[in-house]
Amino acid sequence: MNQENTVLERYSEGANERQDALCCPVDYQTDLLKILPDEVIEKDYGCGDPSRYVREDDVVLDLGSGSGKICYMAAQLVGEKGKVIGVDMNNDMLSLSRKYQEEMAEKLGNDRVQFLKGKIQDLALDVDAMETWLQSNPVTTVDDLSKLENWKLQQTGEAPLIADNSIDLVISNCVLNLVSDAEKQQLVNEIFRVVKPGGRIAISDIISDEFIPEHLKLDKDLWSGCISGAFQEQEMLEMFHDACFIAVSYDKWSDAPWQVVEGIEFRSATLTAIKREQTDCIDKGHAVIYRGPFSFVIDDEGHEFPRGERMAVCERTFNVLGNEPYKEDFIGVIPAQEKEPKVWCAPAGTKRPATETKGARHSINTENSSCC
Numbered sequence: 566m567n568q569e570n571t572v573l574e575r576y577s578e579g580a581n582e583r584q585d586a587l588c589c590p591v592d593y594q595t596d597l598l599k600i601l602p603d604e605v606i607e608k609d610y611g612c613g614d615p616s617r618y619v620r621e622d623d624v625v626l627d628l629g630s631g632s633g634k635i636c637y638m639a640a641q642l643v644g645e646k647g648k649v650i651g652v653d654m655n656n657d658m659l660s661l662s663r664k665y666q667e668e669m670a671e672k673l674g675n676d677r678v679q680f681l682k683g684k685i686q687d688l689a690l691d692v693d694a695m696e697t698w699l700q701s702n703p704v705t706t707v708d709d710l711s712k713l714e715n716w717k718l719q720q721t722g723e724a725p726l727i728a729d730n731s732i733d734l735v736i737s738n739c740v741l742n743l744v745s746d747a748e749k750q751q752l753v754n755e756i757f758r759v760v761k762p763g764g765r766i767a768i769s770d771i772i773s774d775e776f777i778p779e780h781l782k783l784d785k786d787l788w789s790g791c792i793s794g795a796f797q798e799q800e801m802l803e804m805f806h807d808a809c810f811i812a813v814s815y816d817k818w819s820d821a822p823w824q825v826v827e828g829i830e831f832r833s834a835t836l837t838a839i840k841r842e843q844t845d846c847i848d849k850g851h852a853v854i855y856r857g858p859f860s861f862v863i864d865d866e867g868h869e870f871p872r873g874e875r876m877a878v879c880e881r882t883f884n885v886l887g888n889e890p891y892k893e894d895f896i897g898v899i900p901a902q903e904k905e906p907k908v909w910c911a912p913a914g915t916k917r918p919a920t921e922t923k924g925a926r927h928s929i930n931t932e933n934s935s936c937c
């Protein structure tokens with residue numbers, strides 16, 4: 566049986582009956598649990614709480630939505646104008662989450678949660694639509710197979726399950742580790758594809774402190790139990806950075822390991838990152854000053870910030886550094902009089918001399934006092 570079938574079988578069991586071995590203790594925001602059905606809470610196989618990152622009006626995508634718990638929590642935070650989409654590949658999990666959709670819509674005031682059948686490493690493929698198509702076009706010959714491939718190309722191109730640049734926040738709770746190693750890069754690229762420019766991700770998952778040997782990856786229980794498919798801790802950051810996310814960081818990190826297998830520590834962590842706005846770099850005279858405490862930092866786009874120096878930045882970078890997760894680390898310098906806008910990316914290390922920033926406003930944590 567391949568890894569995917571093992572995962573399907575294990576989570577079908579988990580949808581039908583609570584599996585204690587799959588449960589990792591998590592501190593959820595308890596006020597969001599009050600209106601959730603008991604069964605949804607009971608069949609929770611998460612390892613973190615990515616619902617903490619949801620904002621009002623967000624369109625949220627939950628990868629591997631399981632019983633629907635995180636989706637129904639997120640739905641309370643997005644408000645009536647927001648929307649939550651859960652994607653899962655397992656029919657039994659989808660039936661469980663959909664069973665409470667009507668009840669939850671009544672409690673929430675509208676039907677803002679939707680559960681779709683799909684594989685998170687191929688978010689364009691509409692698996693329900695493919696199953697419907699296969700009923701009238703069964704595959705019994707090689708020619709049939711190429712017809713199916715053509716159908717898939719057309720469907721994913723013309724009506725992708727999740728469209729490009731359509732999601733404000735992608736979340737996931739203990740699922741990425743279940744995708745085969747061969748498909749993990751494609752999975753991260755798919756996440757990047759669907760997030761809107763300026764959008765965010767918050768991925769809670771199990772990570773390991775060392776690379777995992779092959780014999781543990783071949784162990785079906787360890788794989789389907791969210792252990793041996795885990796990303797190594799640095800590898801996970803690098804994969805998201807290499808896919809062009811910025812501000813890639815571990816926001817949460819559990820102190821005690823959840824499991825230790827052959828000396829390898831497996832713990833829960835939450836990775837957060839942003840998809841950069843696709844706007845041009847326009848210079849209008851902005852600068853930022855890195856506050857410290859390090860003597861020097863470099864961001865994910867290669868800009869260098871020595872502590873205390875007024876560094877030239879384009880307006881887009883200025884806006885990125887003025888928001889989460891950077892805003893506490895930088896003082897923004899807004900020019901008293903904007904320069905004639907020109908397309909210009911400040912080469913790493915370009916300073917903005919004090920003579921050019923006289924009379925500027927300082928956007929971040931401005932001191933009220935004008936004396937010392």
Ligand SMILES: C[S@@+](CC[C@H](N)C(=O)[O-])C[C@H]1O[C@@H](n2cnc3c(N)ncnc32)[C@H](O)[C@@H]1O
Pocket residue numbers: 572573576608609610611612628629630631632633634635652653654655658683684685686737738739740743744791
């Ligand atoms: C460990 S459970 C977590 C469920 C849920 N996120 C939670 O917090 O309770 C993993 C879920 O991901 C789903 N899953 C695993 N691999 C998947 C894949 N490649 N595509 C879509 N869903 C997947 C499983 O069916 C299962 O519902």
